[in-house]
Amino acid sequence: MPGSLAFYHPTTLEDAIGLLGEHGDEAKVVAGATALTILMRQRLVAPSALVSLGSIPGLDRIEEVDGSLRIGAMVRHRDVELSQIVRARIPVLAETFGKVANVRVRNAATVGGVLAESDYASDPPAVFVALDAEVEVRGPNGERTIPARDFFVAFYETALEPDEIVTGIVVPVPAAGSGTSYHKFVTRSSEDRPCVGVAALVRLAPDGSAADLRVAVGAAAETPQRFPDYEALGRGHVLSDDIVGRVADAYAGAIDTLDDMRGSAWYRTEMVRVWVRRAIESARDAAASGPAAH
Amino acid sequence: MTAADPSAPSTSPRPVDGEGKISLTLHVNGREEHLRARPHHTLLEVLRNELHLTGAREGCGVGMCGACTVLLDGRPISGCLLPAALAEGHELTTIEGLEGPNGELHPIQEAYVEHTGFQCSYCTPGFILTTKALLEERPDVSRDEAKAYLAGNLCRCGSYVKILDSVMDARDRLRGG
Ligand SMILES: Cc1cc2nc3c(=O)[nH]c(=O)nc-3n(C[C@H](O)[C@H](O)[C@H](O)COP(=O)(O)OP(=O)(O)OC[C@H]3O[C@@H](n4cnc5c(N)ncnc54)[C@H](O)[C@@H]3O)c2cc1C
Numbered sequence: 001m002p003g004s005l006a007f008y009h010p011t012t013l014e015d016a017i018g019l020l021g022e023h024g025d026e027a028k029v030v031a032g033a034t035a036l037t038i039l040m041r042q043r044l045v046a047p048s049a050l051v052s053l054g055s056i057p058g059l060d061r062i063e064e065v066d067g068s069l070r071i072g073a074m075v076r077h078r079d080v081e082l083s084q085i086v087r088a089r090i091p092v093l094a095e096t097f098g099k100v101a102n103v104r105v106r107n108a109a110t111v112g113g114v115l116a117e118s119d120y121a122s123d124p125p126a127v128f129v130a131l132d133a134e135v136e137v138r139g140p141n142g143e144r145t146i147p148a149r150d151f152f153v154a155f156y157e158t159a160l161e162p163d164e165i166v167t168g169i170v171v172p173v174p175a176a177g178s179g180t181s182y183h184k185f186v187t188r189s190s191e192d193r194p195c196v197g198v199a200a201l202v203r204l205a206p207d208g209s210a211a212d213l214r215v216a217v218g219a220a221a222e223t224p225q226r227f228p229d230y231e232a233l234g235r236g237h238v239l240s241d242d243i244v245g246r247v248a249d250a251y252a253g254a255i256d257t258l259d260d261m262r263g264s265a266w267y268r269t270e271m272v273r274v275w276v277r278r279a280i281e282s283a284r285d286a287a288a289s290g291p292a293a294h
Numbered sequence: 295m296t297a298a299d300p301s302a303p304s305t306s307p308r309p310v311d312g313e314g315k316i317s318l319t320l321h322v323n324g325r326e327e328h329l330r331a332r333p334h335h336t337l338l339e340v341l342r343n344e345l346h347l348t349g350a351r352e353g354c355g356v357g358m359c360g361a362c363t364v365l366l367d368g369r370p371i372s373g374c375l376l377p378a379a380l381a382e383g384h385e386l387t388t389i390e391g392l393e394g395p396n397g398e399l400h401p402i403q404e405a406y407v408e409h410t411g412f413q414c415s416y417c418t419p420g421f422i423l424t425t426k427a428l429l430e431e432r433p434d435v436s437r438d439e440a441k442a443y444l445a446g447n448l449c450r451c452g453s454y455v456k457i458l459d460s461v462m463d464a465r466d467r468l469r470g471g
């Protein structure tokens with residue numbers, strides 16, 4: 001039984017950051033609590049202070065700013081899934097958040113929570129990495145932004161300082177002519193976390209070649225994996241079976257896959273090969289048929 | 295989610311009494327309930343142990359089964375994953391809140407009874423509340439859509455076919471007025 005737990009409901013970010021500074025390692029931010037409640041129950045963490053972000057106004061907005069969508073840290077997964085503006089501007093984001101867990105978890109879990117938790121087996125991180133999103137962070141010295149690619153550092157570890165709070169994420173709307181995809185491959189049940197998740201973006205040039213190709217693989221290693229050198233194998237080329245296969249083989253070879261109850265390292269490598277190919281094909285086909293391409 | 299006492303300073307912890315408990319005000323089934331609980335207690339624990347509303351049950355305790363489903367502002371959540379202190383300021387509905395003023399069953403409950411959409415019924419409150427949220431969101435839901443929406447509610451007796459029959463009948467009852 002935890003000794004004593006001080007529950008704070010700060011009403012400003014400054015106060016929340018001050019509380020984190022004051023309590024140091026003993027304090028935990030709490031957002032949707034879907035991950036934290038389990039960790040506390042299993043005694044994997046035993047904070048003496050919980051700092052809720054729920055009373056701070058303004059963290060639950062989704063807005064379009066300068067060709068990007070800015071999604072606040074306290075926006076719930078299900079609100080991303082159902083958001084009209086997200087569905088219209090970056091549909092793959094709405095689809096991905098809609099594939100997380102079950103409707104109850106999606107009603108509670110927040111965008112800031114999935115980022116800060118940095119669980120290797122979450123779905124949204126790979127999509128954020130593929131879309132070149134930037135995480136907005138606030139600490140005692142003010143604001144900074146961290147590219148999603150650099151934000152996830154290791155298992156359950158991010159680039160956040162202990163007294164920093166994620167305030168939102170800025171996701172650029174893909175340029176005209178782009179197609180995107182996220183494939184979540186599960187091995188146990190339909191609501192399971194991914195064994196492998198692959199996000200891809202393809203932008204087609206007027207001649208049908210790939211002006212842009214981006215691929216991020218989630219759940220296969222400690223952090224989402226992206227390899228610009230192997231993306232370059234497809235850029236400037238028509239994405240034929242041969243070219244797509246080369247990119248998929250390169251990703252399968254490069255990722256030091258992990259072993260868990262959702263799949264062995266060998267199996268994951270083979271699934272990376274399969275799903276990188278399929279994700280690129282889906283994004284390519286979406287780019288070819290999308291209204292933006294014409 | 296808002297704190298109980300808006301006048302409390304933003305940087306003070308919630309006061310704790312001699313037993314290590316905090317005071318909570320929850321809005322459950324249209325009533326305001328005042329109670330005390332330890333700060334880490336979940337909504338599920340508080341509903342069952344303090345308010346004696348035992349319709350929400352613990353199955354898995356980790357968000358996977360839906361036996362603990364509660365509607366928070368009309369949306370299903372897992373009571374086992376939410377600290378009770380974060381449920382303040384929201385309208386909560388448990389299965390006990392579905393009956394009419396004279397104890398009549400809700401049309402969704404009637405549909406489940408008529409189709410025997412249960413065997414042991416451990417999962418039933420969670421299924422019925424989730425069905426309610428689903429039909430409010432999508433009054434014309436198809437059987438396949440209902441299947442996908444309810445996929446996160448588990449029934450260990452395997453009553454799924456009859457549960458879906460119940461959901462479709464509930465849809466028709468509610469559409470019919
Ligand atoms: C049954 C179940 C199934 C799941 N399945 C999936 C799945 O299929 N795919 C998937 O992607 N995820 C899945 N998840 C994970 C779920 O999405 C995460 O639990 C959720 O994203 C965490 O968000 P939260 O708001 O509840 O975070 P919390 O539990 O409140 O916090 C999580 C961590 O992040 C910190 N934190 C939270 N917000 C901030 C912030 N703004 N700034 C700094 N630190 C912060 C907290 O201190 C804590 O350490 C599943 C979870 C459950 C319980």
Ligand code: FES
Pocket residue numbers: 351352353354355356357358359360361362363372373374375
């Ligand atoms: S007991 Fe809460 S989801 Fe299973």
Ligand code: FES
Pocket residue numbers: 411412413414415416417418448449450451452453
């Ligand atoms: S009826 Fe027994 S668990 Fe569903």
